[in-house]
Structure formats: structure tokens, C-alpha cells
Amino acid sequence: MSIEQLFSPTGPLALAFKGYRPRQAQIDMAKVCDSALKNAEQVVVEAETGTGKTFAYLLPALTNKGKYIISTGSKALQEQLYHRDLPTVYKALGSAKKKALLKGRSNYVCHYRLNQHVAHVPSDDTDIMHQLAMVAKFAGESRSGDIADCPGIEDDAKVLPYVTSTADNCLGKECPDFDACFLRKARLRAAEADIVVINHHLFFADMAVKESGFAELLPGADGYIFDEAHQLADIASDYFGESVSTKKVFAFITDARMLYRTELRDMLQLGKTLDKLESATMDLRLQLPHDGGRGDWRQALSNKPLCDAVHRVSKDLQFLNQVLKLALERSELVEPLLERLMSLIAQFERVFDVAPSGYSYWYEASRRHVSIHITPLNIAAKFKAMLAEREAGFVFTSATLSVNNNLAHFSDALGLSPAHQLMLASPFDYQQQALFCLPRYLPPANSPEMPRALVGICQQVIKAAKGRCFLLFTSYRVMYMVAEVLCQQMEYPVFVQGQMSKRLLLERFTRHGNAVLMGTASFWEGVDVRGSALSCVVIDKLPFIAPDDPLLQARMQECERGGGDPFAQIQLPRAVISLKQGVGRLIRDSQDRGVLVLCDNRVVTRDYGQVFLQSLPNMRRCRDMNQVTAFLQTIE
Template sequence: MDQDDSTAPFAPLVTELFTDEGPLARAIDGFKPRAAQADMATAVGQALQDKVPLVVEAGTGTGKTYAYLAPVLAAGTRVVLSTGSRNLQEQLFHRDLPTLVKAMNYHHPVALLKGRANYLCLERLNLLSDSVPPLSAEGLADLQRVRRFVPMTHSGDIGDIPGLAERSEVLPLVTSTNDNCLGRDCGHYQDCYLVKARAKAMEAQVVVVNHHLFFADMAVRDTGFGQLIPDADAYILDEAHQLPEIAGQYFGQSQSSRQFLELARDLRLAYKVEAKDMAQLGKAADQLERHAQDLRLAFGHDSSRGQLRPLLARTEVAQALARLNESLEFSYEVLKLALGRGEQLDHCFERLVGLRTQLDSVTRVEEDGYSYWYDCTRLHISFHKTPLSVAERFSAELAKDNVSWVFTSATLAVGDSFAHFCTDLGLSECRTLQLDSPFDYSRQSRLCVPRYLPETHAAGRGRWLADSLADTLDAVPGGSFFLCTSYKVMNEVAEVLRIRLQRTVLVQGEDNKVRLLERFSQDGRAVLVATSSFWEGIDVRGNALQCVVIDKLPFSAPDDPLLSARLEDCRRRGEDGFARVQLPKAIITLKQGVGRLIRDVQDKGVLVITDGRLVNRAYGADFINSLPAMPRTRSLQQVAEFLSTLE
């Protein structure tokens, strides 16, 4: 990795943007120049010019969003901005980007592009008018919401539909998938919201996407059948710590029993609309649905995940898979007779051919370099073929001529080393920059690892922790997060806290994420008990969040199939799997959780990590060295004394 201190000609212009008298200070209320922000902006400007990939860890409060946006707008470069989630994507597009566009008098077109599941499909909605599948009363009400929304929308974004639940049963019926989209054969192609959004993105100078769409585009390009996002002069990837894991999903293959059930449902609809005289189509749909459900049941009633190879060797699983293949063969022969009867039937045939090929690929488990695993939920079973490394494929992308790459996040380094991140993405040559947070953690925070903690896998540990920390949580003037590494501990903690505390206790899963955060912030003294989805991408400032409890160091579960495959791969190559894979990932995840506490220069609060390994294992120092410099204590009494100063 290269460290290059040369100053690009573009640097003075970038620096000017972040001065007391610059355009940002003139246009943005309360804007204050930050040295780290200007340093990052200068480095981004240089990367845009010399095309050397840039990796930046920008501590919380650096202002990294403006630091990469301002140079991009100033350079007039065509750029794709990718971030970690749809919520962050919308925040970037609707809040941060318009502020800078106005401040810098930027006149080029900008666009927001999401994945296809975020847009209404007029063709599928129109089909429901003719033959609605059985829906609950709530589902029928949601369908009416969707229909009332159509005349009022220009974007077709389902997130804009008032009152529609995130997991409404009508969503799969009114949106399309890669499998069931008719493409240019669709009668509504000219009016398609997704087509319009992609066309707008292709014409824009700045396009905001998320990582899932970014890698879906790379996967589509690999097939040689088009692209989802435009080519650009520069790619800036925020929340870049997520990239290796998301890339693995798209550079591999996945297949779910849900796809077979959806095909069966659409085949049934096509039969009723386009070929009512072919009763065999209905029989084929019923058989396909039944055998897909039987395959799910062959894996047991409980949710689980694990290595696929040993499961395929079980008689009941092998037989269920054979029956599914037989039903696919039967559907193939019947659909072949129906070709030409209608667009929906023709498209079902094409999907069926693709699903057969895919099922064969994800269940042929002999190929090296991949992890073959399954994920079983209450209703569905999915098979996954995931590459153990994405470095080779991604490094090929980095080799493109005349393209700039910027990778940034608050959590990329382990200690002061970027080796883990760069190796995972195949970044053999790059410039790195590590910028500390401007927050005064010695004044604003305390870190406590309490004494006398139970073992990390002790039975009833969640109840013990909640009981022992109830008084500490009660002493917090504002609100608290209790972040857990498992749903079991989360539920144990919530059960005890609701008995012990005379304040609101909110629990992940009891409402959607956005509403939970709104209730938490408005309450001001609530305790939110949650798992992984609240460890990152959450920004609660002020007194509403003054305490974060983390139940234990976030090592991946040892029975995680992808982890176990990577550890086995390390063993074969003579590497230490713990040091190479498990430890760096856990450190970066912990840094994300810790980053929820202090979000502003005025924030104050305490971090409590209830895992003794942080102080009594050698690797604990690796975690500590990667965290902000918070004054440390092992006494909950000292924590209470600090909390008393926050009144």
C-alpha cells in the first residue's frame, strides 16, 4: 500500500471549500471548519485526479459525507455514490446532497436509484385486478392503499405509500423480481417506474445507490446482459466495512424455496388468465408448490443454518430434493406445450429453466473455493454458494482504466492497520488515511468493564446482566441502548428490565426500526434492547442516548457455515484463522456498536461492555486499542458518579 503526501493541483480549491469564509460556511447554518474534514476532502480530491484508490477511516464526527461530496461536486466528475442501506441512501440524497448542491451552486442532474423491490410493478398490480390470490383483511386494506397511491406517485417508490407495513403480504404481489419481470415484453414497459428511475440515473452526473444494488450491477454485467447503474469516472463507497460480506452474496449464488412458491403462484395466475383449458398447468403449479414446501420440512421444524454438504447426504433431504426436481421436470414438459399461449406463460417457462439450472449449481457441492450452506427460516429454506474470497473478482474491477475509487467508513482499521480490509477487497495498491474523531472522549465519556461477570455462554446470562445493571440504567438521566449479540439474550434482558425499571423499555421486533427510534428519541429516558441491526447506522444525539451497554464481544458464532469454511481455508493455507478472520471482524463490529454513544461534541455518556475477555485475554488489548480513548473503570459505582454529573 502506498502512502503519498504529494499535493494535487486540485487541493487548494478543495481546501477553500472548508474555510471560515468558504461557500459551505456561507450557506450552511452552524458550519464550522474541521481540520480532519479538510484533510479528507483534500485526499479525495487527489484520488479523483491521480486515480490511486483511497481508503479512509474517518472517526465519528469528522463530517466525512461533506468531505467526499464537496470535492466530487467541485470537480464536476461523473460519480456513483454507494452507501450501506436504503435509510442512509435516502439521508444522503434528500438531506446531505441538496445542502451541498445549493451551497456550491451545482447545476448538474443528480439521481437516486434503488433496487427493483422498492418500485411498484404496474403489470403485476394489473394482474391482481383479474385474479386476486387469497389475502387477509389487512392485506386487502394494504392493496387498496397501493391502488390509491398509484395516481399520486411519480416515482412508484413503495416506501412513500402511507400506512403500508414494511412486511405487508401484498408487497411480493405488487413488486417484481429478476425472475418474474417481463422486461421489454411487458405491456407497461414505457410507464415502468423502475425503467424510468434507471433512465434518470443513466443521465445523471451524480447517482446515489446502495451496496446491494452496486454489487447486483456487477453481477449483471458479469452475465453480459446489460447493467443496472451507469458507468462513472469515480466510485465512492461509504460504510465500506460492509463491502466484503455483501460482495460475497452477489459473486456467489443463492436460491430459496420462496422462488419456487412464487413461480407456482404466478403459473397459477397465468393458467387462469391465458390458458384456462390446460388443467395440467394447475396440477403442475400445485405439485411444484407442495414439493417446495416438502423440501423445507425435510430440514426440520426449527429455524437453523449450517453446512449444506452433510444435510444433502441425509435420506429424507435427498428424497425431498429429488421430488422437487421431478416436479420441475413435469412443469417443464407441461409449460413447453403452452408456449406461445401468452406472455406470462412464456416467461414462467424461462424462469423455470433458470431455476432448474440454479438448483443444480447450488446443490453440487464439490467445487473448491466456495462455502455451501443453507439458511432455514420458519417458512423457507435457502441454499447458498458463497466464494470464500472476493479479492480476485473485485481487484479486476479496480483495474479499470481512468476510474477513481474512494472507500470510507468510521470503522475500517484494526488498530492502525488497514491490512484486513485491503486484503479482503484485493486492494494491493492504495493510499490510506486514518482520521481521529474530533470528540473529546476523555471529557465526554467513560468505559466500564464490570467485575465478577458470568461466563459468556452461561445459562440465563441475559437475566443476570439485566438484574445487575438495572440500578445503573436507572441512574442514567437520559436514554440507554442495551445491545445484544443474540435474540435469546435480548429477550431475557427485556423481560427483567420491564420488571425492574420504571421507564419505557422498547424491544427490537415489536415495531419497525424507524418507529422504534422515533419513540426512543421522543421519550428521552427509554431503554432500547436490540440486536445486530441497531449496532450501526443509528444516529441518536443529545440526552436521549447517554448509555450504551454491549453484552459481549461480537465474535461470529463458531457454527456459522461461512465462517467455518473460511477458517478451514485458513487452516489449509497454514494461517491463523482466528487472527486473520474472526478477530478483525469482531473488532470492526464492536467499533460500530461503540460508535452509537457519542454523536456530537455536546454528547456525554457511558459505555458498559459486560465481557471479561476484554481485560483478561491477550486479544482484549487489540479491541481496546481500536476504540476511542475513553477513561476506563471496572467500578459501576464510578459509572454512577459520572452519570450524576449529566443531570
């Protein structure tokens, strides 16, 4: 059956869905996806919200012969695609293709580690003890072992490191629970399936494993489809680079202590050495600013106390290596620990080698940990070579790929040579469905008066919309300043990022129907709230990356050395795509109506503001907040 027949008024979709109407944009996208999968081509498609891009790539994948891997930008979209969209299309087509969902190893319960920690509870923390019991019950009943399905265990649960494995601590075939391993079973299902749904992180983890000379995690495929492809360049940079963190060291100490408390209890020197390493690792974090953030690692190394702290960790790791070698004959668990330890030693030595060019050397400090990163500034050649190794079709799609009506920024960053490029506009009637307001008399975006102005604007729209607002911020600091006032003064519930997991926040916001949700970067994309629960999106300012971000600075310097314009080629495109993602939260359906309020007058006072405006949907525009109030009051 041809693409036209599949999407025709008498095709399988029309028979399966009441009120189905063919959409030309969807058919155009399905045709180029079909061509890419059949002819091993690369295609790039920007398909704005409402185009129906998911069905446009799923139908060719399900009707063509061969095996296809579909990669998404987030686990949330991965779940939605596998549990909602795929079954719908399967049913419409009557497809018999085998499908599988595959996540990274940290998503599956590890029987061995779970049993170890149930027998030797890792701490007297009642939360961890309670969560261990819940996971143990779940593991005994679950077929998949996917921790996302375990009731009561959220993404940030304290117990996760104790009940899941990493590539470092997995025992592989030596594991006593190898036959029952949930991860092994998931990979076997993926190997046998015709359609495998993964996420971008897993795709690149697979590439990294393959490059190191080990077997692939993912089976080969005839075609790869990347949804939310705008995230690929940043994720690829992480995986093509190197990093080491104190969190990784603490995880090693936890596992080594477990061995010490069970099989090597008489090795007092091992216990003391682990304590010494733990103290040195904690001291390393204390050498960096208390409030955390990112910084230039090259500059940081000029700080002698910090340099000494890194050396102490490195020295203690090397001494621990000598101590552990003494126990090699006593337990089969010592050898894999030694392999991990050698890797950590090499990584800590590598962080002093900051001479090679073409990389950004930067660190990120959180409240408890610090991670040090060596990130390549240009991954186009490496990604291009990686695709060339696979004789397959590649589809890259997202609602936000273009900047100023051009896809070159996306394709160039990944070294792509697409056979077809499409930009498909949304079918939504934005002129009727939405209003865009840039309020008058705003203070400058970064002025101290801005939080107070934001509070006033937010109060007005929340009152007019009867809750039902997303307030999106570019910084935690401003978000918390505004939240402090709104939580005290508004009659509607205000949910703030960090109060609970993202999934729970969204569930509660949607279920309430008249609530307010405040979030930063992670809420700007991958959030789909349709209908009356959301009527207004307020964005505090244009989402430029902080100019002191070390990775951004390194990329801009590299661009400047090549004779380019760092602002136009690096900063501006990233900010435009981020803004498009935030704006995309507002209208998710042909019945949705709502208001976008952008509180940054640089879109009219700076020349580059036109690039932002031209990249946004064609909404009615105003400067008067009274018009916003009037529009919101007409929405039921």
C-alpha cells in the first residue's frame, strides 16, 4: 500500500479514527521518511506541533520490510511512543511486527545489587529502608523490571543507586543472577524485535561501547528515526567527550565497602583506606564555590588548594589499588572492582592534561558533588563518520530545528548531508487560537527590578486565567524569588519545580485544572498539557545561555578563531530553538486557546529580536496587558 493510500480518506487510518482527515503536511513528511528508510538516505524534517509527525514516521517504519530503531529525546516521550502511539498505529494497520522498548541499564532493577542491599541495608535512612522493601516487592512481581513502573519510586529516589547497576559495577556473565537479569532480557527482546524504541542517550552509549571494542548493546538496523532531534548535538558532545565526578568515586566507595563488610571484614586497612578516600573526595568539593555552578577547569587548576585536593584523591585511589590487589585471591568480586578503580585513576590523571585544543575543559559543582568534563567543540566529523559506518536510512525530526526559516544550523552541527529537507508549518490557526503579548514599560531583562515586574504580570494573568498558567524561567534564582510571593498571595495552588518529581508535578497540575506551574529549563520542552488546564504561558526572558558558561565560551572562541560570528552562529540559534520549545507548550491541539506573555523587551529594542519574532508561530500580537486579560476571560 502506497503512502497516499495509507493516509487517504479510505485508508487504514480513516477506518480506525472517527473524524480522520488527511493532512498534506503529514503525507509529505511520510513520503520523505519512506524514501529515507527504503533508500538508506538522510532526511531532516521540522514538523511543527499539530503536523502529526509521529504517525508520519511510524507508518513507513511499520509498512516497510526491515528493522527500525526509533530514538526519542526523553524517557517520557519514549514511554508515550511505546505505550500510546505505537499500539494505536499497530491496531490501525493490523501490523504483526514485533516491537520492544529498551532503556539504559540504570532503568532496570538489578537482582544482585538489590539482594545485597536488602541483606545489608546501606544506611539507617528510613526512606531508603522503606524504598528497598518496595523495590524488592516490585522485582518479585514485574516482568520488565523497569523501575519507572515501580509504584512510589520517583526519578530522584534515594534508593536508585542501590538497586540498579552501572556499566562499571555490572558483573555480566559472572553475576549469580545473570539468567534472571531484567536488562539482559530487555536486550534480548530488542534483538528479536522489528521496531525498537530507545532514547538518544542509549543510542550514544551504544556507540561508545562499540568504539571501545566491545559488543553493541543495540542490534543493527535498516533505519534510524530520531524524534526531538534538536537535542542530538549536545548529547553527542557529552558522549564523545570524557568526564569524571566525585559521585562516581562515592559510588565506588559504596560498592567497595559492601565487599569489605561481607567478604573482607578482617582487612582493616581496606576500611581505613576507603574512609581516607571518602574524606579526600569530600574535601575536593569544598575547594569550589559553595553555591556551585559551572566554571572553566583550566582556570580552576591555577588554584593551588584545588589542585592539591585533586592530587590527594588521585593518590588515595592509587593507594587503594595497592590494598585491593592484596585481596585478589579472596573474592571473585575484587577483580571487577580493580578494573573500575584503574579507570578512575586514569580519569583523574587525564583532568590535568588540558593542553589539547578543540576541547572545552569545564567543571560543574552541585550542592554535594563536582564533575569535570572534557567536551569536544565540534562533533560534526565524528557523527558523520559514525553514520557512514551504518548502511541505513536516517530520519531527523523535531518541532524546532530551524532558525530564521533555515535548517543549516542543525545539519551543519551534525555533519549531515540530507537528501531531503522539509519545513512543515503547523495546521493550527494561531491567529484565532493564540495571543502573543510583549508588555510595555518592562525594566531591562537583567535589572534588579525585573523580579518585581514579573510578580505583577504573573499575578494579573493568573487571576484572569483562574490559575491555568505555566511560568517558565531561565534561572532558578528568579523563579524562587517570584514563587515566594505568588505562593503567599495567590488563591490558586502554585507548584514549583523541585517540590517533587517532574512527572508528579505535571500530574497534579493537570488534575487540579486551575493550578500554576513554575519551572526552569526541563519544563521548556517535552511537556504536553492539552485542553483547559493550561491557558497561559509566561516566559521571563529570552533563553540565552549565560555568557560565563565555560562550554559556551569555548565554542564561541573556537568559532571566532575560524573567522565566524560567535553570537550569530552559536548564541542566537540556541536561544531561538529554546524559545520555540517554550512557546510550544501553549497550543497543543486544534481546540486549545491561550496567551503567550514574553517579558523581555529586547525582541523590539535589539536587531536580533526580529530573528526570534520570525521564528515564532503567527499569533496575534499586542503590548497591552488589558488585552491579555480580556482574551483570557473569553477562554472557558
